[in-house]
Amino acid sequence: MSEGTEPLVFDDREIEGLRHIRLNNPKKLNVLSSDQQEQIIEAILQARDDTAVRCLAFSGEGRAFCAGNDIVGPSKPLSQYSQHQVKLQIGSGPIGLHKLITTIKDFPKPTVVLMQGFTLGAGYDLATSCDIRVATTDCKIGDPRVHRALWAAEGWSYKITRLIPQAHAATMHFRGELLTGLRAREIGLVHRIYNSDTDLLEQSADLLKYLVALPTDSFADAKRLLHMNLDRRFADSMGTSI
Amino acid sequence: MPELDVRKTDRKLEIVLNRPAEENRLTYSMMMLIRDTVIESQNDPDIRAVVFRGKGTHFCEGESRQDLGEWPTEFAGRAPGGGHGAPPLPQQAMISAVRSCSKPTIALLTGHTSGIGLDLACASDHRLASKSAVLSDGRVKEASHVATGITHMLPRLIGLSQATRLILLGDKLPAEEALSMGLVHEVYSDKDFEKQTKEFIDTIARLATRSYSIIKEQTIEQLDMPYEWALKHSLAVRQTNVIEDRMEAADAFREKRDPEFSGR
Numbered sequence: 075m076s077e078g079t080e081p082l083v084f085d086d087r088e089i090e091g092l093r094h095i096r097l098n099n100p101k102k103l104n105v106l107s108s109d110q111q112e113q114i115i116e117a118i119l120q121a122r123d124d125t126a127v128r129c130l131a132f133s134g135e136g137r138a139f140c141a142g143n144d145i146v147g148p149s150k151p152l153s154q155y156s157q158h159q160v161k162l163q164i165g166s167g168p169i170g171l172h173k174l175i176t177t178i179k180d181f182p183k184p185t186v187v188l189m190q191g192f193t194l195g196a197g198y199d200l201a202t203s204c205d206i207r208v209a210t211t212d213c214k215i216g217d218p219r220v221h222r223a224l225w226a227a228e229g230w231s232y233k234i235t236r237l238i239p240q241a242h243a244a245t246m247h248f249r250g251e252l253l254t255g256l257r258a259r260e261i262g263l264v265h266r267i268y269n270s271d272t273d274l275l276e277q278s279a280d281l282l283k284y285l286v287a288l289p290t291d292s293f294a295d296a297k298r299l300l301h302m303n304l305d306r307r308f309a310d311s312m313g314t315s316i
Numbered sequence: 317m318p319e320l321d322v323r324k325t326d327r328k329l330e331i332v333l334n335r336p337a338e339e340n341r342l343t344y345s346m347m348m349l350i351r352d353t354v355i356e357s358q359n360d361p362d363i364r365a366v367v368f369r370g371k372g373t374h375f376c377e378g379e380s381r382q383d384l385g386e387w388p389t390e391f392a393g394r395a396p397g398g399g400h401g402a403p404p405l406p407q408q409a410m411i412s413a414v415r416s417c418s419k420p421t422i423a424l425l426t427g428h429t430s431g432i433g434l435d436l437a438c439a440s441d442h443r444l445a446s447k448s449a450v451l452s453d454g455r456v457k458e459a460s461h462v463a464t465g466i467t468h469m470l471p472r473l474i475g476l477s478q479a480t481r482l483i484l485l486g487d488k489l490p491a492e493e494a495l496s497m498g499l500v501h502e503v504y505s506d507k508d509f510e511k512q513t514k515e516f517i518d519t520i521a522r523l524a525t526r527s528y529s530i531i532k533e534q535t536i537e538q539l540d541m542p543y544e545w546a547l548k549h550s551l552a553v554r555q556t557n558v559i560e561d562r563m564e565a566a567d568a569f570r571e572k573r574d575p576e577f578s579g580r
Contacts, residue, residue, distance in 0.1 A: 289457070
């Protein structure tokens, strides 16, 4: 399904109601540059306001979904974040990525990520912000930033202990071990797994069609409460549920 | 036949949902009665376990679709109509009472457990399922609201990731899978379900019930507290409760026998 040379492809043709964001830079394992992150944010906001879009999917062309941030390429400061800029040789900081993962989390319609090969760093942050995670059995998923002496400040510390039992955080983040898709399915981080040699989009077609057809308002309401109540006391959650 | 069959037998209070022809779907009057029964049970020292079960095949398929019955008088001033339908006040009152009940609570899940039935199960301490039981929440699919506590409880029970599967994706969980993710605590064969759940409940009903209540109170309430507050909360709970059974536990230990707890 690979076509064109654009590093990002926004596709509406595969399934009616599905906006598909494809990372299309397979030679570099779809690492994300700051510019691309901004483009994705823009695309998500458009999809949010487009009533024809009822589900958002992310995938990556080639051997990996996304191997992380582009830490080799030029890390140029984006003007809109200039007030957050740190004048050290450590890149632009996590501000842009914070905005990306928050935009995904707050997207009021179903979000799905299809993962094969590698899902690391920024790719992992993106994936853990989606509602539904689909992976191949051998996809390597995790956060090896500890091994690169990199910041890992993109929200994982909040999300991971809420997504799965806290005990797994030590393995995944303190020791930087990668999970296989199979193991991620076992501990509940991934919702569907498929054999490594299959086409994930093809395999997920039924799931995606199902999500597209869900009652949009009801889904948005339940998703909003699910996220909001993570930070609320039980009594408060009841009061705000009406 | 009453919609709700409440029986007190030998340390146990059994609350049986009794609308088998309607898959034990709940009406407003059932919700209010469950709430009142659970609250009253806390004042009865002879009750040492509260059990929820469904008459017939299913535990509870959700709330009544056709007719929820009369809007409860106590909520008369709180708009039953409106574009979104009646607010889930009776549902919330029931679930809140069950969740904060000081007695041990056990839900016996057979057949289908769905919607508000899943809230009821998750608000209970222990969930025992028969092999053929299926847990699900079809409310998003049915375009209705999910506003009865499950969005708070489920992510804490099994994590947000798996809670998403049930609530947003609408997956149906067979008992064995629910067991593997810790959502149900035991799965028994359909044939032995009655016998084995009775053993489980009897064991619970012989525990030092006040001790159980204090531990439960700390656990449930501290889910919503920062660590430092939780430690202070524990001190307060400890300083304001007397567990008579402590003496019996010490005696039994010295005499190398099983304790006979009064539950006080």
